Amino acid sequence: MSHLEPEGLLSTPWSGGASPFAINSKKLGMWLFIISDSLTFSALLVAYAYVRLSNPDWPRPFEIWPAIAKSSLMTFILLSSSLTMVLGVASAHRGDRKKTLRYLGLTMLFGLAFVVIHATEWYTLMVVDHVTPWSNPWGVPLFGGTFFGLTGLHMLHVTIGVGYLAVVAWGFGNGRFKPEDVEVSGLYWHFVDLVWMFIFPLVYLMSVNLKG
């Protein structure tokens, strides 16, 4: 179109017929979703940090072994899943379908491992320590509310992410989806990893029990 327009007058990317950000609409949509979701998590994290700082009696139930060791392992697993995801996206752009599917499979496996280890962590807190979202033996009910609220919303994101990656892997495997679709799912997965980079230090490392 630009050859029909007066030189320099309407030839900006904003004059229509072009993609101003040089990305497809799915990717822009995912970015906008990620920004809004990050504000949801930010609100929860700020609320948690507020009550954590204003309560000197905040419980410290996480002993180095097994809680901190477990959550550190979960961090390692999630970071590694981001590495396999980014390598999967790179393979998809190179057109290497087999390798892409292998990396996506590994990413899903890491995601599942994260959910399973996290579930054992929840089990210990709920069954052994008798912590619920409303009460706990340490007399600070907000502990359970913020812990299960934050980690529960994150775990929901990981679970949905594993399903999303499964759909993308299936679609990419049979040629229905393009490399761009793998890249967009990668954005979501890295975001889930990024959120854990805040939850792990703020929820776990701020409540370490060194006596245990």
Next chain:
Amino acid sequence: MSAHGAAVGTHEVGTTKLFTQVWFWLLALTAIEVFLAYLRLNPALMLTILVGLSLIKSALIISYFMHLRFEHLGLFLLLIPAMVFCICMMLIMMFPDSLRILDLRPH
């Protein structure tokens, strides 16, 4: 921030070596965070250091894993400043109010 790479249609996606290096640095920063948990720091200082380290980690993830460093500068300007502004608005009520409550408690 590359303003041209994506605009002309070529997509720089980085190399395996680069991604592995980023992964290594993310692990190293996590190890520092876990080490900090062993030091008995005051909660406000501890929280500030941990959030600072986490911000560095998220910058690494957003820049390299999420490719924002290789995208058009306009996309970065569209997304990040508005998000940072909103988070700052949330933080306004956090300091010093959350610490002031500590002083109001009967000792």
